[in-house]
Amino acid sequence: MKINVIIIDKKGKDQLYTPLIEHYKKIAKPFAKVEVIELFDKEIAKAHDISPEAAKKSYTKAFEKYLSNGINIALDPSSKEVDSFDFANLLKDSTTVNFYIGGAYGFEKDFLTKCNKAVSFGKITLSHKLVKLVLLEQIFRGLSINNNHPYHK
Template sequence: MKLKILWVGKTQEEWLRRGIDEYTGRIRRYTPLEIAEAREEKGAAAEAMRTRECERLEKLVPKNARLVLLDERGDQLTSPELAAFMGKCRDSAVPEMVFAIGGAYGFADSFRARADRVLALSRLTFTHQMVRVILLEQIYRAHTILNGEPYHHS
């Protein structure tokens, strides 16, 4: 199953870019991975920015993909539960899973309605830029769990 990670805007901090590079390299040992950035909207009201950013994200989602949004109001899973979800998708012949991270103001309701699943990484609030590395680490962790490797400790 191919993975695609979408996010809004460029990664600003070098330390975050290093983390992204580290985990994308690790994930690619298990599965094809693509990362795509949608242009960040600036200078408009929050709702207008959400709408425009989500229109850009929507264009990056393949028609047959399973779409998972990362949002603070989503379901919270443990790492083994995320692994099980990803494994079930893989075993059900889902060709591509897309994880989307919204911009600073989140997702438009219309894009949220399009999602197959909405997940929250925590009840804590993280910057949308930090979520990139956290999500990638969790995807890597999920693959090690699915492969019975010792990275994850319960």
């Protein structure tokens, strides 16, 4: 199966999170190919200087081309909270699963309605880099649950 983590973020490897992200991608390999897709362009940078609404619109524009393939799940703090078993079930719905992590201003409502689901990791707001790491760990945990791997005890 293919899992895409699509995030509004500048490309580039930071020393802090990248080794762990790569670790989870590697250990998930027997079950799924996990790819992290970072999106940030001049249009998003410019929109940030205009208004939160313009910024959210620019995120939607960047995300939209990925919506056509597979199941689409937005990570949104104010949506339905999931536990690790609910999360594992999301990975059973399709052979391609796209997860979306919003930018500094979250998502446009319109984008959330275009996704199949929106889920929350709790009411706290995590930085997008930290959310990416938590998501990668939960993807591996979910794959472990679905494949009876002993990681999830």
